[in-house]
Amino acid sequence: MMGNKAEPREAATVDRDAVAKTKRKLRRTLVYIILILFTIVNAYPIFWMIMNAFKTSQDFSLNPFGLPANWVFENFQDAWVTANIGTFFFNSVLVGAVAVLISIFSGALAAYFLSRFEFRGKKFIYGFLVIGLLIPIHATLVPMYILMQNLGILNTYWALIFPYVAFNLPITVFLLTSFMSSFPKEMEESAIMDGCGVFRIFWSIILPMTRPAIATAVIINFINNWNEFAFALVLISDEALQTLPLGLANFAGAYTTNYPAQMAGLTLVLVPTIIFYLLMEKQIVEGMTQGAVKG
Amino acid sequence: MHLLRSPWKIGLGLVLPLIIYMVFGIIPIFISFYYSFMAWDGFSAMSFVGIENYITAFQDSTFWLSLRNNILVVLASVLGQIPIGLGLALLLNRKIKGAKFFRTIGFLPVVISTVVISITWRMIYNSEQGLLNNLLETTGLGFLQQNWLGDPDSAIFAILITIVWQFVGLYFIIFLSALQTIPKELLEAAELDGAGEWHKIVHITLPSIRNVILVAIVLCISGSLKTFDLIYVMTQGGPAHSTEVMATYMYSETFEGLSYGYGSALSILILVFSLILILITTKVMGVKRT
Numbered sequence: 001m002m003g004n005k006a007e008p009r010e011a012a013t014v015d016r017d018a019v020a021k022t023k024r025k026l027r028r029t030l031v032y033i034i035l036i037l038f039t040i041v042n043a044y045p046i047f048w049m050i051m052n053a054f055k056t057s058q059d060f061s062l063n064p065f066g067l068p069a070n071w072v073f074e075n076f077q078d079a080w081v082t083a084n085i086g087t088f089f090f091n092s093v094l095v096g097a098v099a100v101l102i103s104i105f106s107g108a109l110a111a112y113f114l115s116r117f118e119f120r121g122k123k124f125i126y127g128f129l130v131i132g133l134l135i136p137i138h139a140t141l142v143p144m145y146i147l148m149q150n151l152g153i154l155n156t157y158w159a160l161i162f163p164y165v166a167f168n169l170p171i172t173v174f175l176l177t178s179f180m181s182s183f184p185k186e187m188e189e190s191a192i193m194d195g196c197g198v199f200r201i202f203w204s205i206i207l208p209m210t211r212p213a214i215a216t217a218v219i220i221n222f223i224n225n226w227n228e229f230a231f232a233l234v235l236i237s238d239e240a241l242q243t244l245p246l247g248l249a250n251f252a253g254a255y256t257t258n259y260p261a262q263m264a265g266l267t268l269v270l271v272p273t274i275i276f277y278l279l280m281e282k283q284i285v286e287g288m289t290q291g292a293v294k295g
Numbered sequence: 296m297h298l299l300r301s302p303w304k305i306g307l308g309l310v311l312p313l314i315i316y317m318v319f320g321i322i323p324i325f326i327s328f329y330y331s332f333m334a335w336d337g338f339s340a341m342s343f344v345g346i347e348n349y350i351t352a353f354q355d356s357t358f359w360l361s362l363r364n365n366i367l368v369v370l371a372s373v374l375g376q377i378p379i380g381l382g383l384a385l386l387l388n389r390k391i392k393g394a395k396f397f398r399t400i401g402f403l404p405v406v407i408s409t410v411v412i413s414i415t416w417r418m419i420y421n422s423e424q425g426l427l428n429n430l431l432e433t434t435g436l437g438f439l440q441q442n443w444l445g446d447p448d449s450a451i452f453a454i455l456i457t458i459v460w461q462f463v464g465l466y467f468i469i470f471l472s473a474l475q476t477i478p479k480e481l482l483e484a485a486e487l488d489g490a491g492e493w494h495k496i497v498h499i500t501l502p503s504i505r506n507v508i509l510v511a512i513v514l515c516i517s518g519s520l521k522t523f524d525l526i527y528v529m530t531q532g533g534p535a536h537s538t539e540v541m542a543t544y545m546y547s548e549t550f551e552g553l554s555y556g557y558g559s560a561l562s563i564l565i566l567v568f569s570l571i572l573i574l575i576t577t578k579v580m581g582v583k584r585t
Contacts, residue, residue: 031386109308162319199304
């Protein structure tokens with residue numbers, strides 16, 4: 001009696017389970033399709049560019065979408081020689097690295113006093129430094145040009161280094177101050193007992209402990225400097241001092257008809273960026289997103 | 296935290312960053328403000344013209360066009376990048392094969408220099424050799440082909456698409472990390488109560504990351520107000536000013552038109568517009584930054 005009643009119900013459950021399973025499977029497939037589409041839209045333009053850098057002009061016009069019929073490297077030679085990419089690369093690394101050093105060192109020092117001490121005007125100074133995050137950089141292009149001219153450093157590396165430091169200080173101070181504030185205040189107490197000076201404590205206790213946040217700040221600073229275009233455009237006219245984004249824009253402007261050569265120039269710049277990204281993905285992504293997630 | 300009795304040490308620590316920040320970040324704005332009341336070609340003597348540069352700006356149709364385009368960039372970014380990024384994050388926020396791969400590729404455009412992206416997309420949109428027209432031709436949609444950046448009607452939309460493309464990944468990853476902080480128990484409890492996928496998203500997931508969404512919107516607005524490189528490289532504001540934003544217009548007026556006074560006035564207007572917009576959004580949405 002009992003068995004008779006139970007049977008149809010069991011069958012219905014199995015049926016419903018099967019429907020739910022197919023539904024879930026369908027939904028999963030749909031999710032995959034959307035994600036794969038997104039990946040193609042994201043990656044294909046870059047892939048298209050890199051592949052065409054290896055084609056002859058003729059191969060490119062016959063077969064613009066896929067892999068090269070024969071892999072040729074002349075375009076890279078062309079781009080490297082005519083575009084001066086080596087020089088631009090050197091300039092970018094030099095300007096970027098010096099600016100990062102100054103920005104991190106001075107930013108860390110400021111963050112140290114702003115996070116570990118009480119003094120009058122502290123909140124004001126912190127707010128004043130951090131509000132720089134909101135200043136649209138290009139609103140300062142005109143006065144910066146005039147200022148650099150008056151200081152006599154227009155068309156030198158310093159003309160880029162100083163603005164790069166100034167515009168990276170807000171994010172640097174923000175990141176480092178919030179990190180240093182999280183240390184317990186007993187941290188320095190024994191050092192003070194031992195008679196260590198304020199700067200000694202900074203150098204040998206606080207700075208080493210801040211290493212993870214400093215790594216993040218270095219990465220953000222460097223990426224910002226590496227990609228910066230507007231200041232370089234306005235403040236540097238000497239070709240020998242141009243950084244990669246500016247040099248590349250000029251090169252592509254001069255080579256508008258020869259696409260494979262343009263693409264080779266872009267690829268030469270892009271490949272190190274991609275390698276750097278794949279190696280440091282975790283830190284880069286964290287650095288560029290944590291402001292929002294923790295905000 | 297301790298009270299430091301020797302203020303000169305604090306001064307010593309803060310002096311270097313404050314000087315660099317003031318001289319190269321803040322003071323230029325005041326210089327700009329000063330020059331905005333002058334007529335000056337950069338070489339000969341300046342003359343004081345009062346608020347004439349501002350009056351000129353308000354009567355300048357290209358200025359209004361560039362302001363409109365700035366607003367379009369903000370709208371496209373907020374209405375494009377944020378919803379698409381959020382949607383993708385919701386899709387990827389589950390056990391999925393290749394999740395890491397989708398994240399890596401998703402974020403890739405964000406780290407590429409804007410100049411590289413601009414040149415690449417300029418080639419994609421090219422009317423003869425460009426990827427887009429080639430694709431349309433091959434798929435039998437040849438009748439849709441356009442001179443995307445050469446036609447004043449389509450150029451700004453072509454640029455908006457590139458801008459959305461460039462930064463979707465940023466918001467995708469921001470939202471994904473936020474979603475992963477939601478406690479599993481919360482969602483499991485809802486599941487036991489028989490809540491469906493959609494119900495969970497609307498009543499649990501989205502409210503839990505509300506603040507991150509608001510901060511992302513502010514970030515997105517302030518980021519899109521900084522648009523300059525992309526448009527400068529792709530179209531230089533053309534054709535016929537159709538893709539001009541305030542920053543590119545300011546650049547060409549100052550450094551090509553040699554009107555330093557007018558360019559300075561435009562700089563100040565950019566600053567004022569940006570700060571007002573950011574202030575309003577922060578206030579309206581009640582974002583609290585820690």
